[in-house]
Amino acid sequence: MSDKPILLVVACALVDADRRVLIAQRPQGKQLAGLWEFPGGKLEPGETPEDALIRELEEELGVSTRTACLAPVTFASHTYESFHLLMPLYACRKWQGNPEPREHAALKWVRPQALRDYPMPPADEPLIAALCDLL
Numbered sequence: 668m669s670d671k672p673i674l675l676v677v678a679c680a681l682v683d684a685d686r687r688v689l690i691a692q693r694p695q696g697k698q699l700a701g702l703w704e705f706p707g708g709k710l711e712p713g714e715t716p717e718d719a720l721i722r723e724l725e726e727e728l729g730v731s732t733r734t735a736c737l738a739p740v741t742f743a744s745h746t747y748e749s750f751h752l753l754m755p756l757y758a759c760r761k762w763q764g765n766p767e768p769r770e771h772a773a774l775k776w777v778r779p780q781a782l783r784d785y786p787m788p789p790a791d792e793p794l795i796a797a798l799c800d801l802l
């Protein structure tokens with residue numbers, strides 16, 4: 668049992684033609700600053716997970732995509748100090764626009780096997796194996 672609220676966050680691995688994945692570095696001043704994460708964020712009221720992800724990709728990276736281009740990969744379920752994170756991870760191979768770091772400190776295209784070289788939030792570590800299998 669846990670009395671911590673469950674926080675639903677959606678995240679996305681953009682995958683390019685070379686099977687590299689886009690990761691984004693959390694900016695200074697935020698929780699987990701400096702760590703590399705998958706773009707995404709919390710749902711707003713009334714949004715489906717896919718709606719939220721499409722909005723976040725536009726806000727964070729300036730890219731546009733659609734629900735049909737979002738494929739579920741796996742999910743993270745991880746207890747942080749003040750909440751329990753439930754985070755579906757989608758893969759997206761088709762989008763419009765060139766990703767730019769609108770809200771992150773930096774972006775990087777990384778081969779899935781190299782993701783372990785980048786410090787990520789603890790919730791993300793189990794996701795790497797699923798991406799390596801997929802890609």
Ligand SMILES: Nc1nc2c([nH]c(=O)n2[C@@H]2O[C@H](COP(=O)(O)OP(=O)(O)OP(=O)(O)O)[C@@H](O)[C@H]2O)c(=O)[nH]1
Binds near residue numbers: 698699752
């Ligand atoms: N987007 C994203 N969030 C992640 C990942 N891994 C992970 O633990 N998280 C956590 O999920 C939450 C995502 O929230 P968010 O991106 O909407 O919000 P934030 O912490 O940047 O702050 P904000 O409320 O000011 O937007 C954060 O607590 C973040 O640490 C990940 O790979 N991608």
